[in-house]
Amino acid sequence: MARTAIEFRNVSKQYANTSQYAVTGVNMRISEGSFITILGTSGSGKTTLLKMVNRIYEATSGEILYFGESIKNLKIEEYRRKIGYVIQQVGLFPHMTVEENIGTIPQILRWDTDKIAKRVEALLELVCLPPRDFKKRYPRQLSGGQQQRVGLARAMAADPDLMLMDEPFGAIDAITRQNLQEELIGIQRKLNKTILFVTHDVSEAFKLGDKVMIMHEGKIQQFDTPYGIISKPANEYVARLIATQDIVQRLKVLKAQSVMLPVDAQVSDRAFRVGTEESLHNILTYFLEHDQNHVLVEDCGRGVVGKITWEQLKVSTRQGKILSA
Amino acid sequence: MINESIAYLLLNIDKYYEAVMVHIEISLAALAVSFMIAVPLGIWCSKNGSVSYSVINAFTILRIIPSLAVLVIAMPILGTGFVPALFALTLLAIPPILINTYSGFRNIDPFVLECAAGMGMNAGKILLAIEIPLAMPLILTGLRTSATEVIASATLASYIGAGGLGDFIFTGIGMNDVRILLIGGMSVALLSVLTEVSLTAVQHMVTKYQRD
């Protein structure tokens, strides 16, 4: 069982000079290594919730625990250095090169120069920026997508356990955003970081999150897996939110894994095989194009683990639709 | 001290009134002349990249010359009184308006101009309906800077017989009489603040479209 990385205990936040609460009575646990997306419209309290974690905002009441310890008792700067922080505007230091930006925290932590240089190179590789070309550049010599990649690398410089990301891809064009999303998933798989990711984009939230937290009016409306939310929206608000996505869109965020029927490992069917992460959207496309009525789901390493039929796809799609209507 | 100043003021109210009028007159004249020179020049510079650099540089250098020096040096050439003072103050007032007009025009989004041209406006229409209104806030900022400087520097014009509130300061210094000094100094400061406030109000009106 994974440890609890962050726990909220009845956390509320009220800004000065306002009577309304931005966040009210939030209780939840986030286990280590999970990728949580926080979804909501502007003013829903999602960003406030995120920023209370690294104490950019202080909670008005309640308590936030970091691996069991109240964050109020931790030395703020040392605590923040253990958390990677990525924001939409990136906030790179314009007067420092890419290398210096990424190396800021390691330098403060007094790593030796060699180690820092190696770390910077490794991180640049990780975010798909060839170090040789990019190390010495200044932020204004980078495109928006490249800047955010550097922002990501900078946030990971000191190998934080937790990453907070506030709409990091919000200002980036659609194609670059797709690439970045996929890279982020890859990085998370590889490094097993705990990530809290705020977004207002429903498909982004469903695509990235192991679990999605839907916020509205300062409260958590539902906190569940994408499939759980689509198949059983907790209330009217959530239902309406996901209904705004058309069926095809919704199929894009549902993974083969979530609807397949388990089968025995020994199947010698020559049907088309897909991965457990394959979206239902692609499977539907396959059915329509090839006049087939089932595919097999394969997990790398374990062989075939399940089966999806045309009928079943229809049922799960309708189920989602009926429940959300 | 304030009471004594006021007593002196009441005793010399005619002189004071005239000095204020002359001060306003000379400042307004200098501002008007420099506005009429600097705005067209600024527009022209913004459209002629190659000359703009040297014109703006030349005026920046002119601006560096201390105003006292401009005044004193203008005197043997232009004589005494209103004309050399106007000349010196105009020279002082041009650079801020010029530079702000230039950057006001330069800052206009080229797409806006493209749109306007695409809608079939000719160059004159674009200038009047689009460019000038968009550059106006910055031009007015320049005018404000110039106004403050001109009003304060107009006091120096007293040395060469141009009159104005400088007469009080000038006499006050000669007599070492703080009453007279206070009248002169405070009036100029007040005049300058009033100008600033009213120009800010105008600027507010002109930039209405920038607020929601």
Add this chain to the structure above:
Amino acid sequence: MITYLLRYYDQMLILLLEHLYLVCLSLIISLLLAIPIGLLIARSKWLSTAALSFFGVVYSIPSLALFSFLLPAFGLGKMTAIAVLVIYNQYILVRNTVTGFQSIDDSIIEAGYGMGLSSRYMFFKIQLPLALPIILGGIRIATVSTIGIATIAAVIHAGGLGVLLFDGLRMNYLPKILWGTILSSLLAYLANHLLLSFEAKAIEKARGECRGDTV
């Protein structure tokens, strides 16, 4: 004019040096005052507006009058002159210091604190270098205007190049006036140039510009 120069170059040199002394000393004092004031008031929108309006009003008092107002307090000579110059400089320097720090993109500050940088580190390594171009711009404008206003300080017996101008006026003698003008303008021009080069370097640094290799 040249005869005048050849005859009195030594006196002119002394006046020039006096002028430099006035300008340098008042600039140093101004900076020592203005930077902390600017930092203090930059934190509050209300405070900075109030303080800047106040300095703005003071700035609009004609120098001739301000020199004489301060005569009773500081007496004749350089003290009063320096006091006046320092007072005038506050407007420009404080304004630019405040603008310099307020113009830094909020996201940079948030990212910095979010990363766990200390306030000290943030100030010296991030905020100061980014605000520096605007602060240096203020110093440059203040220097040029100080050189100009310092000429008027001759009225209160503070010496400097203004002596040439006022003596020229008293004697109604053109070469003296011209030399006063030339020397003070030249001084202002050189100072402007020198500080502009510092400023250009600071801008380059703050914006992160390198030679040539922009994308």
Add this chain to the structure above:
Amino acid sequence: MIKKISGLRMFLLLSMAAVLLVVTGCTSNSASSDQAKENKVTIKAGSKDFTESLILGELYSLALEHAGYKVERKLNLGSAIVHNSLINGDIDFYPEYTGTGLLTVLKEAPKFDSKEVYQEVSAKYKEKFKLIWLEPSAANDSQGLVMRKRAAEQYQIRTISDLQKHASQIRFASQGQFDERSDGLPALVKVYGSFDFKDRRLYDNGIKYDVLHNDKADLAVAYTTEGELSKDEFVVLEDDKHVWPPYNIAPVIRQEVVEKHPEIKDILNKVTAKLDNKTVIRLNAEVDIKKREYNEVAKEFFNTIK
């Protein structure tokens, strides 16, 4: 970046230090005369801010230096503050005019005999301010009103009474303080009646003759030993109702200074004795018309009398 700031600071500091060195070096050089004797007493010399006073201040300073004193020059002070500077001890002496002492400082009624005026001011100064008037000069630099000869002839103005009658046709170039000073226009108004000038403008004292010459004004304030008055173009109006007392020149010195160093009296008196109207006008003209530096003119003259 931090390095650069400190570089700038360093530069400023260094240049300041250099300036300081040079300035102090220069002033001390010029102050120490070539024949400094055993007494290194420093005397602070003052003067008013117009040509004549500057020349005289320098002249007296040179005489003291010649006698082995160190002199700290605080010349070029505003007429209105020089008396206070003397009382405060900012300066030890300055050349003053007997008439000014009588009317402006003591605010007494005008008197017209040179000797009488001198006796009154020296007695009252000693009693009131502990200040000593040294011997007065023969030169009399009275106040006056000057017109361009042509304008004077045109309106047939010879005296101030004539002027009062024609005031409404006359443009007056004042210099500010004359309109306010008790021995200026207010004194004239008291004796001659009001002057309703056609036009009244302020000009710097230095350019008044230019203003008259260029026909920007008809009338200006004059001091009767001014160099320009040697020109035929200008005429001084007769003070027919005697508003102005004589204005003889004498150094006014602080009593304690004279008591400590009695020989200063003789040193300065020797200089004053050489000052008659002709000499003073000539010295003024050297500066105001030939545009030479006052200290040079003073030095040249001193070399002929030492």
